[in-house]
Amino acid sequence: MSNITIIQSGEAVSLDPTGSGFAHGCGVFETMKLADGQLCFWEAHWARLSYSAETLGLTHDCTIDRMQEALSELVRKDSIREGTLKISLLQDGTDTRFVIYARPTTQAPDSVRLRLDKTNPLNAESALAGHKTHNYMESMLLLKSCRASGYFDVIRLNTSGFLAETTISNFFFIKNDQLYTPALHTGILPGIIREEVIKLTKQLSITVKTGDIPVEEIEGANAFFLTNSSVGILPVDQIDGDGIQFKADSTQHPVVEKLSLILAQSEQENSQILI
Known part of the structure; x- marks a missing residue:
């Protein structure tokens, strides 16, 4: 089963520098808006990530429900309702690995x-x-x-x-x-x-x-x-x-x-x- 690593605020994660995820940038990601505890356009984001993963040979066995549960866990542990959630799927040896974390809301000017x-x-x-x-x-x-x-x-x-x-x-x-x-x-x-x-x-x-x-x-x-x-x-x-x-x-x-x-x-x- 594909591993999902949850990175809470203030935490870090180690990556193998010889692995393709780190050494060659072999990975895909999604950046999603969290607004009032709700993940915007979640199904569309998951569909895009899944399509890219399949097309580029980053195989995994994670379902949309399992990933949603992991994201919910991240949001609960970090006690956040607003922000940006990120999913990365990285090549990890002969397997793949998901890494998920949150960051503050992007502040943009009016124009x-x-x-x-x-x-x-x-x-x-x-x-x-x-x-x-x-x-x-x-x-x-x-x-x-x-x-x-x-x-x-x-x-x-x-x-x-x-x-x-x-x-x-x-x-x-x-x-x-x-x-x-x-x-x-x-x-x-x-x-x-x-x-x-x-x-x-x-x-x-x-x-x-x-x-x-x-x-x-x-x-x-x-x-x-x-x-x-x-x-x-x-x-x-x-x-x-x-x-x-x-x-x-x-x-x-x-x-x-x-x-x-x-x-x-x-x-x-x-x-x-x-x-």
């Missing part, structure tokens, strides 16, 4: 600025494309660099030159009453909130266009925003790079406001009580 990055394209043909793996150093280096220069994140292109994603979020923009977001075949992560936002647009009768989107298509956009499980929808008010600058009052855009409202409702409807 952010992005820097367009054309020098570190996302490889849509990579075997790891579309999977949330522990091979995260490239993204973290880009994130560190852009924040040192006053930006929240970078918006990346893929190797074909089309818009992709940021280092930690999916990207959307609104133009001519349509919602645009890069397609999954561009190599982006199939974000849980990205998928939920696309579903929720039906309630607002908004057309969603996915596909290969050139940078020039952003020109004239009325709003931009990012999505991830920690912050939900995060408005973007400016994108800079290579002699271009795109601005929008995204925070006040009615579609962004409405999507944020119905996403919060959907979050409650698709949560699993842990305590």
